[in-house]
Amino acid sequence: MNTVIDYTITEEDKKRFDTDGYWISPKLIDDDTIERLRAAHERVWTRKYDGFGLPMHHYHPSDNPLAIRKFDNGWWINDEVRSVVTDRNLGKMASELLGEDHIRLWHDQVIYKPGTNGQETTAGNVGWHQDYGYWRVSSTPNMVTVWIALQDTDLSNGAMMTILGSHKWGAVEGSDTFFEQDMGKLKAKFATRDWVEEPCILKAGQASFHHALTFHGSGPNVSSDPRLSVVAHLMPGHTYYRESRQRHDNLRYLSARPVPGMKFDNEEYFPTLYSK
Ligand SMILES: O=C(O)CCC(=O)C(=O)O
Incomplete structure (x- = not known):
């Protein structure tokens, strides 16, 4: 049983992804699944975990209720998150967009951006960054992030924004800036070429797929409700540890003493979503 619909990427979808560095999907999950994932959010933030393990990272500043929160590898501790981020149909779309035969999970994120109810703060911002800015140990930047909205999402509740075509800029030095919240300062640092910001406007259940080199970030959620999402970071099956x-932290799941050249192919930690 799949949680994600079976959608075949069209030539036009692929062209959009290749040209702009991102693509917006149709609605991928049904309303019941959306509700279950919203309930999963509530459970994980109160540390109610499925199974007996822990997530990889848990970022939840206790001193500021308006700060962005996130888990990495929510799939380790929540069954609903696992069913989505390891879904074969998600992998199939990634395979078609990236032109790769085999797709594995690199890791996931469960992200909660609190609503400020009009209050001005940058605490919920996600700074302009490239995902590959964090992933230089990966032998390939041909990776994709699937950001699934669990409510209608636009700029009023802090939609993610991408920089059109920025995946063609290569891996930019110092682009691991997710946690820096001064968007203007980051723009001044990175906007050395055409800087066109495009919001990812999504209905609940839709997803944006962005290339690992695409600059993206998000501003305040001034609505009165939190902005909830589940995010899958996916890689090709041939990805290996490139010295950098x-x-x-994924190196820990290769071996206690990983060496460059080792493939990220341990099913336990990097499950296969799709194989052509
Ligand atoms: O949730 C956001 O606003 C940004 C998320 C992000 O950076 C990502 O999914 O790669």
């Missing part, structure tokens, strides 16, 4: 000055 930067490290990533």
Whole structure:
């Protein structure tokens, strides 16, 4: 049983992804699943976990209720999240967009951006960054992030924005800036070429798929409700550890003493979503 609909990427979808660095999907999950994932959010933030494990990271500043919160690898501790981020049909779409035969999960995120109810604060911002800015240990930047909205999402509740075509800029130095919240300062740093911001306007259940080199970020959620999402970061099956000055916690799941060249193919930690 799949949680995600079976959608075949069209030539036009692929062209959009290749040209702009992102693509907006049709509604991928039904209303019941959306409700279950919203309930999953409530459970994980109160540390009610499925199974006996822990997530990879848990970022939840206790001193500011308006701060962005997130889990990495929510699939380790929540069954609903697992059913979506490991779904074969999600992998199939990624495979078609990236032109890769085999797709695995790199890791996931469960993200909660509180509503400020009109209060001005940058605490919920996600700074302009490239995902690959964090993933330089991966042998390929040909990876994709699937950001699934659990409510209608637009700029009023802090929709993610992408920079059109920025995936063609390559891996930009210092682009691991998710947690920096001064969007203007980051723009001044990175907007050395054509900087066209495009919001990802999504209905609940729709997803944006962005390339790992696409700059993206998000501003305040001034609505009165939190903005909830589940995010899957996906990689090709041939991805291996490329030596880099930067490290990533995924190296721990390769081996206690990982060496460059090792493939991220341990099913336990990097499950296959799709194989052609
Ligand atoms: O949730 C956001 O606003 C940004 C998320 C993000 O950076 C990502 O999914 O790669």
